[in-house]
Amino acid sequence: MKQMVKAKRMKLNSSDVIFNILNYGFFMIFTLICIYPFYYLLINTISSNQLSANGVINLIPKEIHIQNYINVIKIRGLGTALMISIARTLLGTTFTVLASSFLGFMFTQQKMWGRKFWYRFIVVTMYFNAGLIPMFLTMKNLHLTNTFWVYIIPAVVQPFNIILVKTYVESIPSSLQEAAEIDGAGIITVFLRIILPTCKPILATIAIFSAVNQWNNFYDTLIYITDQKLYSLQYLLYCYINQANSLKALINNATGGGGAADMMALATQQTPTSIRMTVTVIVVIPILCIYPIFQRYFVKGIMIGSVKG
Structure with missing residues (x-):
């Protein structure tokens, strides 16, 4: 078995190596392109809402917090x-x-x-x-x-x-x-x-x-x-x-009222952009968890061996 593996390795010439490098490189880049939108949403929900609204957060989260998710839980x-x-x-x-x-x-x-x-x-x-x-x-x-x-x-x-x-x-x-x-x-x-x-x-x-x-x-x-x-x-x-454009109404529905100081503090933290991104992440996460469970059935040859002779 080891000799067969070595023989296969020895058969690779320079063109095969170049093809493998380009092939793996292409799919790695394609994977990053597919993952980046989800990463972008996540880092914008945990970064400063004002910086996120201004489009500053692109690769690295800044002023990390989880207040957006806490506010959603209060609904x-x-x-x-x-x-x-x-x-x-x-x-x-x-x-x-x-x-x-x-x-x-x-x-x-x-x-x-x-x-x-x-x-x-x-x-x-x-x-x-x-x-x-x-x-x-x-x-x-x-x-x-x-x-x-x-x-x-x-x-x-x-x-x-x-x-x-x-x-x-x-x-x-x-x-x-x-x-x-x-x-x-x-x-x-x-x-x-x-x-x-x-x-x-x-x-x-x-x-x-x-x-x-x-x-x-x-x-x-x-x-x-x-x-x-x-x-x-x-x-x-x-x-x-x-209700994101009317933060006062949003806070009343989310927290059931509260003091004026609490409402002003929450209003300064949330923006329409942060709300949309936070909600998007919450909705998408369950679906992302379901896909891996069923993925193996797409490639499994379940008919192999079902009929003998």
Whole structure:
């Protein structure tokens, strides 16, 4: 083994070395370009807010503090809004993945009644939208407005995700399902024990799409929700950003009032720029934590060895 490694090393000529240097150098620079925006946001949230507003902070943080994050924590209803966003992300992602995987699987079954009609019916919804008012009236008639389920139910069936799963399932050898059916497995058993384990890469992709959409979405709260107990974190922070130009109103909402001296001190510390950057960091961090968990499924060859002989 060591001799093979040495032989491979000896085969590298000067052109190969130059190519490797340029290749590694290019990807290192590309990585730094991708990381820098997040680094820029972070150092501006922990640096002097006045220097940040003036555009002075670019590489090294100055006058480091964490007051911006402390002020965000003081927002009324932040804990409840955080729980609502976590709950809608977890439940919405779970239901979307299950619905997309099951429908995508069923649309590959020749024996499904009206398979072509229902598949085309779902695809058509990608091109036609009734609009805001009909959608609001539909949610109201279904008694979903001002309920938690308005975050979940409208997002369960996603045509694009169904198409992705259907295409992936069609690439799976039919001998897997045929072998299971010979052993007496029904359609649900085939779906749960054969299709779902085999479709992990595409399901992980759909899960990321759904989780990002659920976590970042605040528009449905704006349209359908008036009860503050059901506000999502993103909508609450959206309101927080909109109040950045009026620091007095911002402080009243964030701290519930307080002495004039306290309000003046906070007003001198925060700026609209620092507020926007702080909120951006808070919203982005959970998504950055999710990506590494699912990343391995994108490159894993889960079909290797699934069919023997």
